[in-house]
Amino acid sequence: MASWGKLTFAQKQCVSATGKLMQSTGMVSHGARIGIAASGGVDSFLMLKVLTIRQAIMPFPVELMALHINAGFDTASHAPLVDWCASHKLAAHIEVTDYGPRAHSEENRKKSPCFYCSMLRRKRLFELCRDYGLTHLAFGHNADDNVVTFFMNIFQNGRVQGLSVNEPFFDGRLNVIRPTMLLDKKTVIRAAKQWELPVWENTCPSNGRTRRDEIHDWLHQTWQNDNRMKNNVFNAVIRHQLDLTCKKL
Template identity: 25%
Template sequence: MNTYNQNKLHKRLRRLTGEAIADFNMIEEGDRIMVCLSGGKDSYTLLDILINLKISAPVQFELVAVNLDQKQPGFPEHVLPQYLESLGIEYKIVQENTYGIVKEKIPEGKTTCSLCSRLRRGILYRTATELGATKIALGHHRDDILETLFLNMFYGGKLKAMPPKLMNDSGEHIIIRPLAYCKEKDIAKYAEIKQFPIIPCNLCGSQPNLQRQVIKEMLNDWDKKFPGRIETMFRATQNITLSHLCDTNLYDFKGIKKGDIDVNGGDLAFDREDLPPMMGFDASELDDQDLILWKEAN
């Protein structure tokens, strides 16, 4: 990738991150943001973009990077401290032997992810309190959000995704996902350009999340065959018409009476909707190769 395209990629990630932060009021004056750094491409990119945005942001905020060393065999303990030292930012490495707990509690051959995730979450919440963090930033991106949406639909029977901003169950911590508008393939390119010291994610030896992998492959296949479909699907999560779904807890279907006027969606029950193939899609968001494919498809 030449310098022009590298700069374009950086500006796109920076712009989309800034838009997500503004849309959901993720960062406010005086915030102390705990950035969870796993050693993967997403969290490295998150920290890098937030450091960059901090320079010109309209509000003052602090960043503190946190990594949880779970004592997995082969974990390169020196990598993250060296990298963070080179950035000159505040950081904390939390050492907890969750790997040993998981191995003790979960029978051999069984999936360890659920228990490991709960343990990790509890430790990070505790660390946020100890550090006086007002927000916890995670590196989930647009593709993670869509994958979670389809996972819940296909396997959980829920119309539920991964929100860009939420309060934890206890009401003590606000979790933010500033990369919510960013594409995974853009993040992967950016991480390669920046040469982040990536730590492999398979150190625990557990099986991959096969259900999520199936969803990821499905979305990647759609993205190749129908450029723009992923963007349109993500916009759908921001454009919800409750009166045209089936949740009686969120919409008073029983209360509908003759003569009522519903301005939320209108009466389209018997209409044939002729949607253009890329309704609401801005082709300027595509890179050069994707733009070629999109023009061929349309």
């Protein structure tokens, strides 16, 4: 039996779907050094777990490193991540910032708090990738996130665009990847619970009150009694994003 033990159906789905997406898009190659953006939520923690398994399966060596930017609402919330990384012998960079409070202050008068905080955290993650010589930055967005982003861009920006699966930045020095994009949220939550991942609560005062949350709720109300509609939307959006990715490769 493999070192990670016997997997449940949901766990197998996560590992296999992630491997399928990584292989079909040429997401990583020999010697890749992957920074994993770990927020502490269920999506990023599930990605952390799955990538440690995929690392052992890949036919070539890759390195993994967890990157956590604490937004500053609870400066000790990341303790479970520190322990988890230590127990899995996973390198990690943990950093406490004031990005969250700043995003909700007078400093930020033009952008939504979520956008401003996310912008600051993303910039810092890029800096850490540069400083540690990382070749990839992985985000734990899933299929639900992709669909919500797709409709947000249509409604707010007039663009037909979801989340990129594999996209180069800084003249190709860094690739932003989303290995778990094929997974739906229910599968992610189920597998994370079965692995008993130490997910912690998001204490941001804007959590659950953003435009993204509104569109998420609207979509779920639209297809709540029609799984076929939901599946068709998910499949259409992911095919659109994969087609864009393949054209860029």
